[in-house]
Amino acid sequence: MKKAILTIAIAVMGFTAAFAQDSSRTSRKQMPKMTAEQRAEKATSRLEKKLSLTADQKSKIYAVELENAKKMEAWRKTDHSDMKGKMNERKTAMKEQKAKIDAILTADQKTKMEAFRAEAREKGGKMRKGLNRGDRTDKAPVEG
Structure with a gap:
């Protein structure tokens, strides 16, 4: 009798721990698929x-953004074996886009x-720092 009660208690604790995790937080909402025109x-x-x-x-600016969106779409579909080269290519494209947009804007708009x-x-x-979870500059070091 004691073994049966103990087994049931362990099973209940195990199921409780397994289902206590909030699975809704870990699942991300799927982004809608947009065309290059929609992105631009x-x-x-x-x-x-x-x-x-x-x-x-x-x-x-729409023309610049459309060109960039088409480049990004093509980049996503290509083989990602040479990631370093692809990232350098992407950085260059981003700098070009920034320069094109800045050439269109007025001085006040550039400031904004x-x-x-x-x-x-x-x-x-x-975001890269983990949403400030790793920021521990306000805590004093623990001395042992």
Whole structure:
């Protein structure tokens, strides 16, 4: 009788521990598949809101973004065996895109764009650091 109760208690504890994990947190929401045109339109509209673009600027930036989106789509479909070379190629393409966009913008818009880019770099840095979970500068070292 004691063995049966003990076995049931262990089984209940095991099932409780197994199902206590919140699986909804680990599953990521699937991003919708967008075409290159949709990606370019989304990026252009975001810049239009942030920088108050004129109609001419909007059409030029859309062309730059569309070209970039098509490059990215092709890059995703290619073989990723030479990742270092591909990453250097991607960095070069990003610099070219930045230069093209900066050539279209006015001085005031460039200032806003730089602030926007700095904010994005800061957010990216926080994401790479694990959402500030590893930041332990405020704690004193433990002495033994």
